[in-house]
Amino acid sequence: MPITLHKTSTLSPKALFIIAALLCVWVYLSGCADVSSTSKLQTIKQDSVIKVGILFDPTSYYIDASGAAGFEYELVNKFADYLDVNVELVPSYNFSELLPKLASGQVDIVVGGLANISDKDKQYRLSPPYSFIDQKLVFKQGRERPKSFEELEEPVTVGYGTDHIDVMNDAIALHPDVQLNVIDNTDPTELLESLMAEEFSFTIADSHRLALMRRYYPDISVAFTIKKDVPLNWLLPQDNDDSLFAALIEFFGELHQNGELTALDDKYFGHVESFNYVDTRLFIKAIENVLPKYKSWFEEYAGDIDWRLIAAQSYQESHWNPRAKSPTGVRGIMMLTQPTAKQMGVKSRLDAESNIRGGAKYINLLMQRIPKRINESERPWFALAAYNIGWGHVQDARRLTEKFGGDPDKWVDVKQHLPKLRQKKYYKTTRYGFARGDEAVTYVSNIRRYYDTLNWIEDQAIQQQLIEQKIEQQKELVDNDVPNKISQGLK
Incomplete structure (x- = not known):
């Protein structure tokens, strides 16, 4: 499929570089393709399914209250739509389980926000x-x-099956005193939690x-940057079949x-x-100490919007x-103007x-004003911006x-x-004139961050509650079973 770049393109230099590189490889593959080079792609299309090994991870694939989500999850589904096939996910919590499945053909690709896997490993293709x-x-x-x-002065711990091993080996070559510790059966998120x-x-x-x-963990601190501009890739099996690789280029x-x-x-x-370290710590503390006073009202009056988003906005x-x-x-917990109140x-x-009831009602009304053609996942951000500076100014933007x-x-x-x-040269051409649009952008970004943190903490609490319930159920089963065994022993 030809790719045409228009003069009006606003792509970043890095994106333009990627496209140029992709085009070069695509031209090369097109010139050397033969009948066998399409076999992998043909098989996927004939079976109408692409099998994907994917990492359970906040950046890749996870399950929240709305169902499956994640950057890599959505990207995989876009690729499947592009091929007009279904997706069969093979999820795992660590790369070490996924890589053998790719080598054995159990999955067609492995995804998960992977930086370059070792070039020395010939089993996999980037x-x-x-x-x-x-x-x-x-x-x-x-x-x-x-x-x-x-x-x-202390070892650096990394996970098996990631390019972090190669990064550290390069560092050790220059600094022989540096120590490396490799842990199997873990993933990058677990490593940060263990840290x-x-x-x-x-x-x-x-x-x-x-x-x-x-x-979620504001105490994670950065010592220094080891490597910049590292490309993220999906992994394919290392063979002579270029069909799936060519499809990914396009x-x-x-x-x-x-x-x-x-x-x-x-x-x-x-x-x-x-x-912002201080702000994040204060928010997490407020979730524990302040939110419980108002949580039931956020839940009651949220309407069609996730109550946690209303709570994040209120914070x-x-x-x-x-x-x-x-x-x-x-004024108030939702900062309502007198006319809006x-x-x-x-x-x-x-x-x-x-105040919560009024603010939640107002944001729900704004959500209804957002054009239906705007994607469901993006509608809240437009509504929040409108809450901050007014829908008219959002329309101008x-x-x-x-x-x-x-x-x-x-x-x-x-x-x-x-x-x-x-800026006057712009707002004088709009219908509603001057507005602090930059503040609206910051406003929405802050709410999104608070919302993410609140989601994670709430999910952790729910999971902990479920674990405690299961432990209690098992305990009850054991307690109930003891008298029966004693009774049977007496008989």
Whole structure:
């Protein structure tokens, strides 16, 4: 499939580099393809299924209240749609289980936000890169931060089957005193959790995974960056069949060109680029100490929106302070203006329950105003921006986005143009004029980060509750069974 780049393209230089590289490889493969080179792809299409080994991981694939989700999960499904086949997922918690399945043909590809697996390992072939990350040495806050490998006195622990082993071997070649510890049957997320449990002192984290994990574990600290701009790839079996590889070249090239990859990246990682240690710690503490006072009202009045998103918005507005007041006169736990409070039937903005009810009702009304053509996963971000600066200004930003060649229905594009509403040369051409669009972008990003953290903590609490229930059930079974055994023994 030919890939055409238009002059209006707003792709980053890195994305353009990827597409150029993909085109070169595609031309090469097209020139040397033969009948046998299409056999793997033909088999997949004939069976109408592609078998994918995927990592259970916050950056790849997980199950939340709404069902299956994750960056790699959605990317895999887009690829399956591209091939017009179904997906059969083979999930695992660690790479060491997935790699043999790829080598034996049990799966067609392995995905999971993989940086380059060792070039020395001829069992696996790297797909074209679809993104780039940095690799960082991390530790738990509280110890002295090493600024280089020369200052590192304790081993670095990494997982088997990842390129972090190669990264460390390269470091050891330059710094022979550096020690390496390799753990089998683990995944990158588990390594970071073990780091927080102080099972070891140092490990390596990829920047996209680190950005997510620091929302839950703010004590993960960065010592230094080991390697920059490391490509992420999928893994294919190492053979002479180029058909699936060629299909991936076309697929990733098309996603780069039409902006879908950028939008997907923004959905999962666009709001976690910045990190504030103090703010994150305060939020986690507030979830434990303050949220329980208001949680039932968030749940009761959330309407069609996840109550946790309403709660995250409320924290951004007031830090869950029912008596909060801004210099502009907005008040209460949801920071309602007097006109909005009156419109929503709120008599006292200082009454926490009434304020939550009014704020939740208003955000639900804004959600209904979002055009139906906008993707369901992106609609909340438009509604939150409208809550902050008004729907009229969001519409102005959407028109500017379209004027400058972006997609007015994608938040990743619109948020790039919202700050223009501060500049006279732009806002004088809009219907509603000046607005602090940059503040709306920050507002939405903060809420998304709070929402992620709250989701994770709530899910952890639910899982812990289920574990305790199972333990209690097993205990009851044992307790009930003891008298029976004693009775049978007496007989």
